[in-house]
Amino acid sequence: QVQLVQSGAEVKKPGASVKVSCKASGYTFSRYGISWVRQAPGQGLEWVGWISGYNGKTKLAQKLEGRATVTTDTSTSTAYMELRSLTFDDTAVYYCARDPLGAWGQGTLVTVSS
Amino acid sequence: DIQMTQSPSTLSASVGDRVTITCRASQSISDWLAWYQQNPGKAPKLLIYKASTLESGVPSRFSGSGSGTAFTLTISSLQPDDFATYYCKQYNSYSWTFGQGTKVEIK
Numbered sequence: 001q002v003q004l005v006q007s008g009a010e011v012k013k014p015g016a017s018v019k020v021s022c023k024a025s026g027y028t029f030s031r032y033g034i035s036w037v038r039q040a041p042g043q044g045l046e047w048v049g050w051i052s053g054y055n056g057k058t059k060l061a062q063k064l065e066g067r068a069t070v071t072t073d074t075s076t077s078t079a080y081m082e083l084r085s086l087t088f089d090d091t092a093v094y095y096c097a098r099d100p101l102g103a104w105g106q107g108t109l110v111t112v113s114s
Numbered sequence: 115d116i117q118m119t120q121s122p123s124t125l126s127a128s129v130g131d132r133v134t135i136t137c138r139a140s141q142s143i144s145d146w147l148a149w150y151q152q153n154p155g156k157a158p159k160l161l162i163y164k165a166s167t168l169e170s171g172v173p174s175r176f177s178g179s180g181s182g183t184a185f186t187l188t189i190s191s192l193q194p195d196d197f198a199t200y201y202c203k204q205y206n207s208y209s210w211t212f213g214q215g216t217k218v219e220i221k
Contacts, residue, residue, distance in 0.1 A: 044214050047210040047211060050208050050210075059208045059209050062115065095158075097157075100205040101160055101163050101205070105157070
């Protein structure tokens with residue numbers, strides 16, 4: 001069955017960077033894109049970005065352009081989301097999901113704390 | 115960017131009630147609209163896609179309708195498992211936008 005398994009929780013200081021991984025299994029990785037979504041504590045869902053599993057084409061939420069990068073390693077069927085210059089407002093659970101309607105990962109809590 | 119406006123933000127209802135949640139897009143998205151249910155600490159679960167297609171395994175008391183810019187999610191008879199938060203999501207292009215969410219609470 002389709003499964004997305006994400007890396008573990010992270011605690012970072014303001015100004016640092018974080019890189020979250022999302023390993024896919026149960027389907028042909030190159031046939032689908034991966035989207036990233038985040039959810040701050042007690043808040044709604046916010047789309048972060050998308051990457052094609054086929055050619056690495058990306059699209060990012062305008063507010064995160066310049067700070068976020070999404071990449072893939074097709075040899076391991078793994079997608080990555082890196083966020084730089086972290087602020088307290090970046091504290092959230094980060095999810096990966098198979099585009100457009102597929103399975104979601106279990107979520108990775110990123111905490112920005114001084 | 116496409117904006118999604120979802121209402122109400124909170125809804126108090128009783129078991130057996132008929133519940134309707136609405137979602138409006140800032141521009142036409144045809145029927146590229148999905149509905150998700152989320153419980154605390156869990157990833158969202160897909161209920162409906164292409165505005166009105168029920169995901170496999172989802173109870174038939176859930177239904178969706180609409181096209182263009184106006185959409186609704188209806189739960190025909192609210193069950194105890196249905197008290198959760200619901201989100202609409204447009205997936206018209208290689209980007210998603212979510213509604214603000216509707217928390218369905220026990221009255």
